Structure formats: structure tokens, C-alpha cells
Amino acid sequence: MEPFSRTVDLATGKISGASNHWVRHLSEMRDMYQDQGAVAEILRAGDPLIYEVYEIAVPEEEGQLIQCVTIIHPGRVGSEYYMTKGHYHKKRDRAEVYLCLSGQGYLLLQTEEGASQAMELEPGTAAYVPPHWAHRTVNVGDRPLVFYGVYPADAGHDYEAIEEQHGFSLMVCERGGRPALEKNPHFKRR
Numbered sequence: 195m196e197p198f199s200r201t202v203d204l205a206t207g208k209i210s211g212a213s214n215h216w217v218r219h220l221s222e223m224r225d226m227y228q229d230q231g232a233v234a235e236i237l238r239a240g241d242p243l244i245y246e247v248y249e250i251a252v253p254e255e256e257g258q259l260i261q262c263v264t265i266i267h268p269g270r271v272g273s274e275y276y277m278t279k280g281h282y283h284k285k286r287d288r289a290e291v292y293l294c295l296s297g298q299g300y301l302l303l304q305t306e307e308g309a310s311q312a313m314e315l316e317p318g319t320a321a322y323v324p325p326h327w328a329h330r331t332v333n334v335g336d337r338p339l340v341f342y343g344v345y346p347a348d349a350g351h352d353y354e355a356i357e358e359q360h361g362f363s364l365m366v367c368e369r370g371g372r373p374a375l376e377k378n379p380h381f382k383r384r
């Protein structure tokens with residue numbers, strides 16, 4: 195294949211000429227938030243867009259790299275901030291790099307062996323997700339959280355493992371107007 199380039203709008207995260215643009219609304223991840231009363235109340239009024247992803251697709255084969263930008267909109271479900279579903283890579287030994295372009299957030303990470311970490315994201319943060327670490331991002335600001343990512347094209351996404359574990363062991367909630375890291379009371383180690 196031929197080399198190519200695309201342009202990422204550093205403020206909004208939009209990639210002109212992206213091959214895919216997909217969106218995730220609250221109804222598609224309703225079980226991922228703790229406060230099911232708040233989920234039901236929000237969904238009665240509408241179905242907010244939680245996040246969207248622009249992807250530069252390449253053949254999903256070993257050696258190729260997928261570039262993408264994620265935009266998580268600002269908001270909360272109860273006290274929990276808007277976040278991604280989060281996943282392990284299907285091929286567990288595939289790593290990933292995120293570069294935060296704008297906004298404020300957290301990257302939550304965990305392994306199947308029980309390790310967990312939270313990393314703050316702000317413009318300029320280059321975060322490394324090593325092989326075997328599940329990852330979820332959370333927007334704690336009042337503007338969109340935008341980050342660029344690049345990962346092996348054959349990595350794949352395993353969302354089921356996260357659902358089985360009832361999410362991540364850490365969660366980020368608003369307490370007294372500020373984000374606080376808390377233990378997820380429903381988390382189950384695999």
C-alpha cells in the first residue's frame with residue numbers, strides 16, 4: 195500500500211478524510227453506569243451522545259497501525275462522569291498510545307491479574323497502555339475530552355470481559371464539584 199497522511203483538527207479532534215466515524219449513545223452503554231435511576235431518568239428525556247470516534251482504517255493485519263481520535267462529551271450520569279465502554283484488546287499482548295489533545299480526564303487501566311491504575315489526562319499527556327491492560331477514558335471537565343490514539347490493527351476489542359467484571363475496579367465520580375477516584379463496589383475480578 196502507499197504512504198498517506200490525514201489532518202486532525204487539534205481543537206475538535208475531527209479527522210478530515212477519516213474512513214469511519216462512529217458514535218456511542220447512553221442507551222448503548224446503559225448498564226455501565228452505577229446509578230440506574232439516573233440512567234432511566236436521562237433516557238426518558240432523550241438519548242445523549244456520550245462519545246464519538248474518528249478512525250483512519252487500514253487493513254486489519256499484523257504490522258499495520260490504526261489511528262483514531264476519541265471525543266468524549268462533557269456530562270454525568272448521576273455522579274459518574276461520561277466515559278468510554280472500555281476494553282481489553284482481543285489480542286491481549288497488543289499495546290496502545292494515547293495523546294491528549296484537549297480537555298481534562300482520566301485514563302483507567304487494569305489487568306486480569308488485579309492490578310489497577312488511574313492516570314490524569316490533560317493536553318499534551320502521552321499515555322502508554324502496555325500489553326494486557328484494559329483501558330477506559332473518563333471526561334471530568336466541562337468541555338470535550340479529545341485524544342488521539344494509535345494501536346496495532348490486529349488488536350481487536352474485547353468489551354465482554356469488561357461487562358463480565360461489572361466495569362473497571364476504579365470509577366471517577368463528582369464529589370463536591372471535583373472529580374474523585376473511587377472503588378467500584380460491584381467490580382468482580384476474573
Ligand code: PAN
Pocket residue numbers: 247262264278279280281290329330331343345349351
Ligand atoms: C480507542 C477506543 C475509543 C473508544 O480507540 O476504541 O477510545 O472506547 P471504547 O472502544 O472502549 O468504546 C482504543 O482504545 N482502541 O483500541
Ligand code: ZN
Pocket residue numbers: 281283290329345
Ligand atoms: Zn484500545
